[in-house]
Amino acid sequence: MHPPVLEGNLAQPVIRRLNAMRQLSERGIALLQQAIQDGLHRARPGEDLATEGDPVDSVRIILSGWLCRYKTLADGRRQIVNFVLPGDSCDACVYLLSVMDHSIGALTPVTYADIKRPVFEQLLASDRSLEEALWCETMVSSAIQREWTVNIGRRVALERVAHLLCELYERLLPVGMIDGDSCLFPITQMDLADATGLSVVHVNRTLQELRGSGLIVLRDRILTINDLKQLKDTALFSADYLHTKRHG
């Protein structure tokens, strides 16, 4: 049903992402690709891949599209706690906890592999490099979560939005989704607001400020970063927390 050559392409972001954490063995890559091919799924924008309170029984690996993890308060306030990008895994290990404590929603059309728990465990057990890479990715995800806490807790609006843009840029880079200094940026200002803990109105004004100082262009779902260095400076951004090993 899916020609193998196409699947190979689909798995590219995952392999690139994991390779950046730990050099994957040939065998590991093959096993991973097989597992991905066997579990292909799609989701539409707005659809939830998982909802707070759901039992967890499988791991999802994102092949294309953007998602977000979010939590909702009783009165409707929503906080996006992280974005999930191509190559990321959803809850590589959260299945150790039996219930989801947050929801995962698709922001765009999404392609992902759904790998059932036993299959996933076998995958981890059969290749050491794969196991380490996937744990590593989970740890990086925690590190990102910590930085978000800092971002929302201690940065002012301008810094905060700038920081988020820097992070997304740096995360999209290793999976090959940056074209020059531009990338697709499929999220609304409302999403941005829920991710930064700001109001939509203020996000709008903050973006205008960033545009006004010539740092970025954001139009028609395309983000262009004109001056990455200065954007990082205004964001007080350091990429260390992403633990991206630079290698050849």
Added chain:
Amino acid sequence: MHPPVLEGNLAQPVIRRLNAMRQLSERGIALLQQAIQDGLHRARPGEDLATEGDPVDSVRIILSGWLCRYKTLADGRRQIVNFVLPGDSCDACVYLLSVMDHSIGALTPVTYADIKRPVFEQLLASDRSLEEALWCETMVSSAIQREWTVNIGRRVALERVAHLLCELYERLLPVGMIDGDSCLFPITQMDLADATGLSVVHVNRTLQELRGSGLIVLRDRILTINDLKQLKDTALFSADYLHTKRHG
């Protein structure tokens, strides 16, 4: 140098904490206790167990005392991203990342076990229940981190401080550090401010408000929660994210 019977007591919070995640085997407990005895250390208040940028080569398990994980911005702003309580581990797996992306500071006198990476890996490899419990604990720590993002991003000051108090109460409970409706609460209002993303002055006024409505008493480093239910209500608190299995 340390009588075995005393060490057994020291390890109690850890064992209780891990047992709440996964039922530990007798063997697992014995191995753990041995590792803890072999790696006992102390730290003074204000001392850093680890600093952002440090290489990671060991895992720490907290036996007594309070610590915090924190990050500092270039201009001195500080954000506490989590508290570390007795029974918690520091970076059970962060050693998969070679460098610390945050610091860990002692808020009180601390007793902890420092377990070197090879010893720790052997520990995980030799008992399945121990391995699962420790991973589980790491996952819960991530879940807490997500909730902090929500707390700081979407709750107002009163809710935010109340939520933190509820969380600490619920986390201290399973390790036996709650006495009736009171507990030692050794952190300053400045720490509270850095943890909630508020200013010290505002934390002070918020605490007064909580006191004024009779929900809590906080004096001389002792916190008493007079009305837990109402405190949880004002905090919009649900303990689900702590993944604490209730079991007889």
Added chain:
DNA sequence: CGTCTCTTTGAGTCGTCTCAATCGGCGTGG
């Protein structure tokens, strides 16, 4: 008894929010 840290209080400022309305693009149905 002086010093240091933590807590508390007062007063004024400012960042961010809320409410409200307009504008623009896009898909759908008449």
Added chain:
DNA sequence: CCACGCCGATTGAGACGACTCAAAGAGACG
């Protein structure tokens, strides 16, 4: 092909939550 409705982006204006600055209590400690 046009009108309507919807969603997202934008703008204006006023309100308020939280911040900063400043200074004064209050314990703890040597």
